[in-house]
């Protein structure tokens with residue numbers, strides 16, 4: 299008598315904890331509120347990821363151990379930082395000569411400086427470096443379009459504020475499309 303075919307157990311999908319939706323690419327500035335919700339609410343914290351810079355970063359008298367960015371920007375930021383670090387031959391002295399150790403801020407809920415719109419810093423989609431020598435209103439300061447930091451951020455899809463015509467902001471790098 300023929301044996302009944304052995305029934306293989308059907309693999310059940312493993313339930314994963316709910317994660318916030320991550321846009322497949324750089325979000326538009328105008329869609330951030332809809333995508334991520336109001337950043338002043340405690341729930342916004344689910345969008346924040348901590349990225350560790352490979353070199354020693356400072357802000358005034360603070361050592362900066364982690365950069366706080368939106369989860370949708372974190373994989374790209376990891377690549378930017380790796381690229382900068384390797385291009386500097388993993389030399390802290392070289393990083394300091396290029397002012398890339400001078401951190402000036404990440405996630406903070408505020409308006410654009412000199413404007414009324416919500417800053418991309420509010421959505422943890424922007425980082426500032428060396429504010430002292432790259433002031434708002436100048437097309438470039440210490441950082442220029444050929445600077446390593448600018449080239450590495452732009453290579454990985456970030457927007458450098460130094461290129462903005464009406465409101466240049468050379469300290470500023472953001473992972474959101476101006477629209």
Ligand SMILES: [Zn+2]
Pocket residue numbers: 419424425426469470471
């Ligand atoms: Zn900024």
